[in-house]
Every structure is written in structure tokens, then in C-alpha cells.
Amino acid sequence: MLKLENLKKSFGGVAATRDVTLDFANGSLSAIIGPNGAGKTTLFNLITGRFPPDSGRILLAGENIAGLSQRRIVRLGIGRAFQVASLFPTLTVAEALAAAAQAHQHRETVLRSPFPIAATTRQGEEIMELLGLTRVAGILSRNLSHGDQKLLDIGLALALEPKVLLLDEPTAGMGPEERWRMIETVQRLWRARGMTLIFIEHDMDIVFKVAQTVRVLSYGAVLAEGTPDEVRTNSKVIEAYLGKSAHGAAA
């Protein structure tokens, strides 16, 4: 579904992405891990077109999307949960989702009516159900808890009907219990939608329990990849990244 071939990106003298080649199978659930500054977010920025790569290819279902605009890449089916819930402070959760669905269906035309049509309202309801947001459907986005704001961010990305969804640290800033609830929700939506889902995560317990495959970045390059068991026991990973806490401690 998504293939990265020899991707490179430098910022000034810093090589943030150094010859990264990775293959994400259709419908897979993958984690990207690595120490701070390893280039995880840069990889997402390249995939979503925030920055063009210096060289290399990004193949989505065989088509090279490297260097295309962010808008075009979204339309081709790559979604990313951004911190955007805060952009709709005066809309309720239900309104924000229906508006996003409507805007997507009208291909970015400006919303002219505050009253979304039935189909997009229904689409918003489905997303709320999937993410467990129905209980806060009528709450203004600005009044949501941190966890619900993050869920709404994911919901807004889902409204654009992505084939590949990128989540950059979906559990950041959450306590242990809330983290597990969030990651269960992520797993549920991945199963329900059958999409290719890639998440960046620092909590190793979550990564090793949830991901089908794990990619480890270090200094902008792929240090290791494989199943959670393969990565957990990889000597390079243990040495460079996990240290002695290879069996579960957070990064």
C-alpha cells in the first residue's frame, strides 16, 4: 500500500531522514519508534507532503506522491490526525465531524450552510460511535477533555476517508489508564475500517502489545524492523535504544 524508497531529507546540516526504505502492507498496523530526534515526525511530514524529500520515492498503491501538495496527498488517501479540534471551538463534536465530512465531499469548497446534509451527519455519527465520542456529541470542541480532543482530531482525519492513517503519538500527555483506552480505540477503528495505520509511540508496552510490525529509527535511518518479538530481541535495538529495559519500560 505505502512504500518509502531511499527517502532523504536534511535541514541545514542535520540529516533528519537518511536513506529510509520501508514497506507498509495494505491493512497493516505498524508502529514507528526511536529516540527523540530520530526522525519519526519528519518521516510523517514527508509522507503527508508537509516537506518534499530531497530525494527518494513515496509510493501509494504504486503511484509516486513525493513532492505533491498536502491537499493532493490527502485526496489520494493519506490522512493524519493533527491537533485541529481546537480550530472549531464553537462547533459541537457532532457539528465539527459533519462539517469535515461535508467539506471533504465537496472537495474543499467553502461551507455555505451551517446545517450539514443528512449523509454527512450520518457519517459523523458513525465516526463518533467508532471512537466512543457519542457521549460528547453535543459538547463544544473547546470544552472537551484532552483525551476527547485527541479523539476528535482522529475523527476529523477519518472524515476525510483515508486509506492510510498516520497518528503521531496518539497517547501523548495521557495517564496510563487513558493511554490504554486510547490505543484500544485506535485498534478498534483500524479493525473496523481495514485501513493501513501507522503510529508513532514512545510507550513500549503499548507498541509491543498492539503493533503487528515495528520500525525502529535512529539518527534518521532504519535501525531495525520486524514483529514486536523480533524487534524486542534485536541486539542492535537493545544496545542503541531500549537498553536494559527491553522488556517493557517506556523510552
Ligand SMILES: Nc1ncnc2c1ncn2[C@@H]1O[C@H](COP(=O)(O)OP(=O)(O)OP(=O)(O)O)[C@@H](O)[C@H]1O
Ligand atoms: N522543520 C525543521 N527544521 C529544522 N530541523 C528540523 C525540522 N524538523 C525536524 N528537524 C530536525 O530533524 C531531526 C529529527 O526530528 P524529528 O522531529 O523528525 O524527530 P522525532 O523522532 O520525531 O523526535 P521526537 O521523538 O522528539 O518527536 C531533529 O534533529 C530535528 O531538530
